[in-house]
Amino acid sequence: MKSFRKTSTPIVALGAMSGTSLDGVDAAVLVTDGHDITAFGPTQYRRYTDVEQTVLSAALGHWSGPEVEAAKVVIDAVHAEALGEFVDIDLVGFHGQTLAHAPRQQGTLQVGDGAALAERLKVPVVWDFRSADVELGGEGAPLAPFFHHACARYIKADGPIVFLNLGGVGNITWVDPAIDAPEDMGALLAFDTGPANAPINDLVQARCDVAFDKDGKIASSGTVEMGALELFLVEPYFSRVPPKSLDRNDFSEMINLVKELSDPDATATLTAMCAAGVAEAMQHCPRPPSKVLVTGGGRINPVLMKMLEVSLECPVVEIESVGLDGDMLEAQAFAYLAVRVARGLPTSCSSTTGVRAAVSGGTLSYPST
Numbered sequence: 001m002k003s004f005r006k007t008s009t010p011i012v013a014l015g016a017m018s019g020t021s022l023d024g025v026d027a028a029v030l031v032t033d034g035h036d037i038t039a040f041g042p043t044q045y046r047r048y049t050d051v052e053q054t055v056l057s058a059a060l061g062h063w064s065g066p067e068v069e070a071a072k073v074v075i076d077a078v079h080a081e082a083l084g085e086f087v088d089i090d091l092v093g094f095h096g097q098t099l100a101h102a103p104r105q106q107g108t109l110q111v112g113d114g115a116a117l118a119e120r121l122k123v124p125v126v127w128d129f130r131s132a133d134v135e136l137g138g139e140g141a142p143l144a145p146f147f148h149h150a151c152a153r154y155i156k157a158d159g160p161i162v163f164l165n166l167g168g169v170g171n172i173t174w175v176d177p178a179i180d181a182p183e184d185m186g187a188l189l190a191f192d193t194g195p196a197n198a199p200i201n202d203l204v205q206a207r208c209d210v211a212f213d214k215d216g217k218i219a220s221s222g223t224v225e226m227g228a229l230e231l232f233l234v235e236p237y238f239s240r241v242p243p244k245s246l247d248r249n250d251f252s253e254m255i256n257l258v259k260e261l262s263d264p265d266a267t268a269t270l271t272a273m274c275a276a277g278v279a280e281a282m283q284h285c286p287r288p289p290s291k292v293l294v295t296g297g298g299r300i301n302p303v304l305m306k307m308l309e310v311s312l313e314c315p316v317v318e319i320e321s322v323g324l325d326g327d328m329l330e331a332q333a334f335a336y337l338a339v340r341v342a343r344g345l346p347t348s349c350s351s352t353t354g355v356r357a358a359v360s361g362g363t364l365s366y367p368s369t
Contacts, residue, residue, distance in 0.1 A: 002124065002366075004091070004342035010038040011342070014086050014123075015093040015335030016079055020168025020248040021197055021297060022056050023211075024048045025082045028328040029089070030335035034343045037154045037336070043328045046082035048074075059099050061249055063109055068099060072111040079112065080120045092117065093338030094127040101141065101247040107131070108140040115365040122369070126338035126362045133348045138355030139245035145173040145190035145352040146340065147333035149182035155322045162282070162289040163319070164308075165330070166298025168198035168248050170278060173352075174285045183349040183358040189286060190352040191242035194277025195251045197297050200270045203255060207263050216271070216303030222264030224272040228257040232273045238280045243354040274298065275307035282312060293319040295326040337362065 004011065010033045017026045025048075029041025048056065052074050059071035075097045083092060096112025114127025130140035148163040152175040163173040170193035179187035200219075201212045213219055232254060237244065254273060258266035282292075291314055298304050299318045308316045319326040337347045341362035349358040 004339070005344055008033055011090045011339045012041070012088060013091045013093060013335035013339050014083060014089045015331040015333065015338065016083055017095050017330040017334055018075065018079075018097045019330065020098060021201060022048065022053050022168075023297075025078055026328050026331040027082050027086070028325075028331035028335060029086065030332045032150070032336055032339050034336070034339040034345050035150070037150050040325070040332065042086070043325065043331070044082060044085060045327070046078060048078065052078065056097060059111075061100055063100050063106055068109075068111060071097060071099060072113070075112045076116060080117060083117070083121060089123050091338050091342055092121060092123050092125040093334035093336075094125050095129060095334045096127060098248075101245065103134045103139045103245065108134050114363060118365040118367045122367045124342070124364060124366045126341045126364050128363045129334070129337060129341075129347065129361050132359050132361040133353050133355045136355045136357065136359050138348060138353035138359070139243055140353060141245040142171040142173070142190050142192065142352065143337060143348060143361075144330055144333040145175075145188050146182040146347055147336040148173040149175050149177065149188055150336060151324060151329075152177040155324070157290075160285075160287050160289045162285065162292045164193075164278060164292050164294045166196040166274065166294060166296040166304070167330070168196060168201075169246050170194055170196035170274060170298070172278070172281050174289060183346045185351075186286070188349070188351050189242065189284065191244045191281065191284070192246040193281035194237070194246070194274065195254060196274045198248050199251065199254050200267060200274070203258070203266060203270060204263075207266070212297070213267055213271070213301065216301045218264055219268040219271045219303040222262065222266070222268030225258065225261055225265060225269045228261075228269050229272055229276060231257055233276055233280065238277065242284050243350070243352060245353070268303070271301070271304050272307055275304060275311055278308060279311040289314055291315040291317060293317060293322060293324070295319045295324075295329045299326050
């Protein structure tokens, strides 16, 4: 059995991420020693079929039952297929699929059997990244911030910057790259900003029979309903001091705020709600960042990007402007975190999830042969 703790040489890790947007599996290779990024490797995207998306959507919000079991079958099969395309991998970081997240109540649930995946791939797999954090009082999310810290140092950022991920839910990481270790005081602040693409996608799917608002075309022809936006911002979540996190459907009442609006006006208003949540979140930054680097699907929505540019007081740019891959950043993050787990290094701390002490979350499973 290979021990990753007996050496500090870089590891070739393969990370996989299936986000709350339920579009597919991102897979990416990263070479790292768990501290610094040595190199970025190949990537691959495996889109879910319509049938697979239907199964996963039906399981959202469930903690057990036949829907959860059906989702697990899909997640295990699709990941085995997607990750099996890669060769010469030392370690896999397998996030699985979040179906329910209520850290202050039931906990957090990601389906996916990392032990079975290790047997299938014949490679050690790190999985169940969030449970240990929640058990120690943390929110269990977001988990990418430690990787964001490494990215900030990789791009040689010369001052505080913000990584803004706009997936199904939005989250930000404020990074001070001058501080060596991500768990050290003052290095990071991270939390969920609010809903992002999920409610927009749900609305246009239900009303327009399209998966998402491509290029912001629906929103661009609409007008923001300011009354609905103001009611949205009354939500107590925005006044809570971070760290804090959300489940995909925590703001499901957003749809009710726009139900009487036309399709364009409803879509524009939901898009404005996403941007407004980010603007509220930026008020918590310890110091103003020099720029906001946007990753995730939201960065390719020009209407949303314009709203962010108008509402934030610093430059807002796609993360590709600094040479990083906005589609694969979360998959790369779980490759990075897998190496840290394998080497006994922390993956979250009080300033990223509110956990009582820095913790190395995740289970390392080895194949039997």
